[in-house]
Amino acid sequence: MSYQIAIDGPAGAGKSTVAKAVAEKLGYIYVDTGAMYRAMALYLIRRQIPAKDAEGISRASRGADITIAYENGAQQVLLDGENVTALLRTEEVGNMASASSVNPDVRKKLVELQQALASRENVVMDGRDIGTCVLPGADVKVYLTASTECRARRRYDELSAKGEDCDLKEIEADIRQRDERDMNREFSPLRQAEDAVLLDSSDLTVEEVIERILALCR
Numbered sequence: 001m002s003y004q005i006a007i008d009g010p011a012g013a014g015k016s017t018v019a020k021a022v023a024e025k026l027g028y029i030y031v032d033t034g035a036m037y038r039a040m041a042l043y044l045i046r047r048q049i050p051a052k053d054a055e056g057i058s059r060a061s062r063g064a065d066i067t068i069a070y071e072n073g074a075q076q077v078l079l080d081g082e083n084v085t086a087l088l089r090t091e092e093v094g095n096m097a098s099a100s101s102v103n104p105d106v107r108k109k110l111v112e113l114q115q116a117l118a119s120r121e122n123v124v125m126d127g128r129d130i131g132t133c134v135l136p137g138a139d140v141k142v143y144l145t146a147s148t149e150c151r152a153r154r155r156y157d158e159l160s161a162k163g164e165d166c167d168l169k170e171i172e173a174d175i176r177q178r179d180e181r182d183m184n185r186e187f188s189p190l191r192q193a194e195d196a197v198l199l200d201s202s203d204l205t206v207e208e209v210i211e212r213i214l215a216l217c218r
């Protein structure tokens with residue numbers, strides 16, 4: 001049996017940073033499920049399918065070929081064979097991912113891909129529904145969160161460091177909207193699994209969060 005660590009939480013809580021580090025320490029693979037929803041969003045944007053067109057999204061999503069590969073331990077997302085990893089972390093793609101991930105056909109397709117990966121390898125997987133839906137039997141479950149202000153500031157710093165022009169108030173509004181959608185959607189909404197450990201990273205350093213998760217794994 002493979003070993004499974006599930007990390008869920010809202011946008012900007014620091015999931016990917018700590019999940020990546022925990023995976024590296026344990027020698028597991030890191031699975032960023034948000035990147036899969038983002039690749040699907042990119043596919044829909046390229047086909048100019050509006051976020052509100054549920055039927056169009058269902059239909060188009062069936063044709064998207066999304067696969068995962070690893071290069072020097074880093075996850076790469078392939079969309080119809082093209083490596084799109086570098087195109088996924090924009091606000092436009094993130095917002096479309098939040099909107100299109102409410103679609104049950106999109107979720108079904110990506111959840112199957114995630115479960116197949118986790119059945120073959122020891123994984124640290126992050127997302128919104130990993131502990132509740134994708135890997136309900138995960139060995140360790142963490143719900144990682146932080147205050148809205150703190151998450152907006154981190155996203156702002158991340159984008160600014162990449163040289164992107166951005167506005168803190170706009171990012172904060174985006175995060176509130178994304179939380180609202182991720183937590184209130186009909187299918188697999190973001191919520192803490194009953195057996196998940198709650199970690200609030202607002203006043204913790206990255207190292208402290210990593211250490212707490214490693215302690216849970218031990």
Ligand code: DC
Nearest residue numbers: 033034035037097098101127128129
């Ligand atoms: O974690 P992220 O910002 O890369 O995720 C982008 C969107 O994808 C997020 O707003 C909701 C969706 N998502 C999801 O519904 N389920 C997951 N397991 C991961 C992401």
